[in-house]
Amino acid sequence: MLKKSCKLRVISAYLKQMKIDGKEFGSIFLAPMAGVSEVGFRHACKMAGADLTFTEMVSSKALMYESQKTKDLLITSELEDVKAVQLFGHEPEVMASACMREELQKFDLIDINFGCPAPKIVNNGDGSALLKDLKLLEQIVGKCAKATNKPISCKFRLGYGANDNIAVQVAKICENAGAKMLTVHGRTRAQMYSGQVDLESIAKVKASVKIPVVGNGDIINYESYLNMLKTGVDAVMIGRGALGDPNIFNRLKKQPETDLFELVKQHILELSKHYNDRYINVTMRKHLLWYVGGIKNATEIKQQIATSDNIQQSLKLVEQLLKNK
Ligand SMILES: Cc1cc2nc3c(=O)[nH]c(=O)nc-3n(C[C@H](O)[C@H](O)[C@H](O)COP(=O)(O)O)c2cc1C
Incomplete structure (x- = not known):
């Protein structure tokens, strides 16, 4: 099934602009990465062709407690013309009130983390732990979507256990609860980062919902990018492939590369404005x-x-x- 649609898709190796409520978000995104996607790195990736950028995951609870360290994660660069903030948490009310905060109003999209596999997050009921409690997941999305006029998106893995694959079910729940975009990392929580990304499951999610779907996992070069496009997704998201190599965005767009040392200098310069x-x-x-x-x-x-x-x-x-x- 994947192969058939491949041929059709390969013709347009360039994705169209992904749109939500008429607003254009581009088609190649930088992933949220805790401890990595700070403002300087996002700035460098924007310089090198990234479209939508995501902050690293931000604790809704810590925002409620007015943690300055957490608020600092919301610092953005002037280059970030379209930008998303990612929230994590498991209490619907706390998540919804985070969406309404003044500090979040500069973002174009509010993303909810249902994918983080790290034990300290999961043991607290956050991130991919919510894939084990779909009622609560639904309430979180629903409350957040009602709390703000900004589009809400959800980022999730295929399921929790090694053999779980509930991605289509999760996608439909999120869509029905008001999400305007979904990002699927084609692995389960149990897999962490091992094995290969499951493109077939991403294609199934894409075919099951009407809202835009972003494909994520293992895009490191043009070949893996094309393989992801064959799933039919509306946009792609790149994480580890951008580490030390923001030019991956330029390369996938067939644009000239930006001088790497210049990117390094600009990364530091941007950080020095804030830290x-x-x-x-x-x-x-x-x-x-x-x-x-x-x-x-x-x-x-x-x-x-x-x-x-x-x-x-x-x-x-x-x-x-x-x-x-
Ligand atoms: C160091 C690191 C930190 C991450 N932090 C987050 C995060 O804060 N929120 C999130 O949704 N995913 C996080 N991820 C997962 C990535 O966003 C992405 O889903 C995953 O790395 C798969 O994409 P890739 O193969 O392009 O790296 C993190 C990944 C890495 C490697």
């Missing part, structure tokens, strides 16, 4: 190592970057590595 040096140092260490990840015979310099607490020095080392690549 202190300590935060920037700690945050950038992992990103810098991803940026130089593919470069061989550079163990010593990489070790220096990994332990550096001077961002200017690290930047020089990165420049040295990237220029001699």
